[in-house]
Amino acid sequence: MNIIVCIKQVPDTTEIKLDPTTGTLLRDGVPSIMNPDDKGGLEIALRLKEQRGGQVTVLTMGPPQAEEILREALAMGVDRAILLSDRKFAGADTLATSNALAGALRTLPFDVVIAGRQAIDGDTAQVGPQVAEHLDLPQVTYAEEIARADDNCLTVRRAIEEGHQIVEVALPCLLTVSAGAVRPRYMSVRGVVEAHGREVERWNFDSISVDERRVGLKGSPTRVFKSFARGGRNAGTPREVDPGEAAEIIIERLQEKFIL
Numbered sequence: 001m002n003i004i005v006c007i008k009q010v011p012d013t014t015e016i017k018l019d020p021t022t023g024t025l026l027r028d029g030v031p032s033i034m035n036p037d038d039k040g041g042l043e044i045a046l047r048l049k050e051q052r053g054g055q056v057t058v059l060t061m062g063p064p065q066a067e068e069i070l071r072e073a074l075a076m077g078v079d080r081a082i083l084l085s086d087r088k089f090a091g092a093d094t095l096a097t098s099n100a101l102a103g104a105l106r107t108l109p110f111d112v113v114i115a116g117r118q119a120i121d122g123d124t125a126q127v128g129p130q131v132a133e134h135l136d137l138p139q140v141t142y143a144e145e146i147a148r149a150d151d152n153c154l155t156v157r158r159a160i161e162e163g164h165q166i167v168e169v170a171l172p173c174l175l176t177v178s179a180g181a182v183r184p185r186y187m188s189v190r191g192v193v194e195a196h197g198r199e200v201e202r203w204n205f206d207s208i209s210v211d212e213r214r215v216g217l218k219g220s221p222t223r224v225f226k227s228f229a230r231g232g233r234n235a236g237t238p239r240e241v242d243p244g245e246a247a248e249i250i251i252e253r254l255q256e257k258f259i260l
């Protein structure tokens with residue numbers, strides 16, 4: 001079975017800080033990591049390979065330093081690593097990002113594509129489902145476990161608000177996975193040592209199959225007019241009331257905000 005996992009390098013923080021003057025992200029001094037949801041996806045891919053045999057490939061679009069997370073994935077046990085990097089991809093919004101990833105996937109054999117549910121920096125949760133749409137693949141979001149796999153179909157447990165759903169999906173398909181779904185394995189010492197000597201394939205725009213107008217800034221319909229950090233909360237107004245009145249005040253406030 002050919003499994004491809006899309007992984008993204010992200011700053012190691014769930015709380016991105018913004019420059020209050022320019023509105024741009026402050027990335028200096030923030031270490032980069034593999035997006036946590038993608039690690040969950042990678043673990044599910046490796047387990048599927050152990051069960052069914054085959055090959056796990058990781059694919060990332062990013063600058064040259066994104067190679068670090070590909071080496072980490074190699075040390076965790078993947079077979080092939082591809083870095084998609086080209087100036088033509090710069091300035092991509094989620095649509096252009098997913099178009100570039102889909103362009104790469106068109107040139108690769110696969111049965112299952114796995115993406116993280118969401119990246120902790122961009123936070124949109126759009127890229128996985130968009131890739132599925134571009135490639136006309138059935139998709140299962142919030143996948144937690146592949147309960148059964150055969151040559152044509154996967155049985156997947158997915159999380160829903162009230163519990164779980166078991167769904168069958170025909171191959172080829174795309175799954176999105178959250179970090180909490182599985183505990184990702186650690187890199188082995190041998191894997192780390194070997195990963196240094198292994199090849200990371202470097203692909204550019206010419207390596208993939210996509211219309212140039214659909215990638216990078218040109219292919220990005222999103223325009224960001226302003227970014228700003230949410231202001232701190234005010235201290236509130238302390239009031240001494242009995243429990244009954246307190247409940248009424250709380251209900252009133254929640255109704256004002258349309259929460260109740």
Ligand SMILES: Cc1cc2nc3c(=O)[nH]c(=O)nc-3n(C[C@H](O)[C@H](O)[C@H](O)COP(=O)(O)OP(=O)(O)OC[C@H]3O[C@@H](n4cnc5c(N)ncnc54)[C@H](O)[C@@H]3O)c2cc1C
Nearest residue numbers: 061091092093094097115116118119122123124125126127
């Ligand atoms: C107008 C605009 C311009 C932008 N310009 C830039 C820019 O110049 N440089 C820049 O770095 N960002 C830029 N961004 C941010 C960039 O578009 C997003 O980081 C990217 O599209 C992924 O979106 P996300 O982080 O919300 O991912 P999500 O949709 O939350 O991610 C879900 C999953 O998709 C997969 N995935 C997402 N991105 C990648 C990737 N690159 N490679 C492999 N798998 C991936 C992962 O599996 C991830 O877990 C720009 C955004 C906008 C709106």
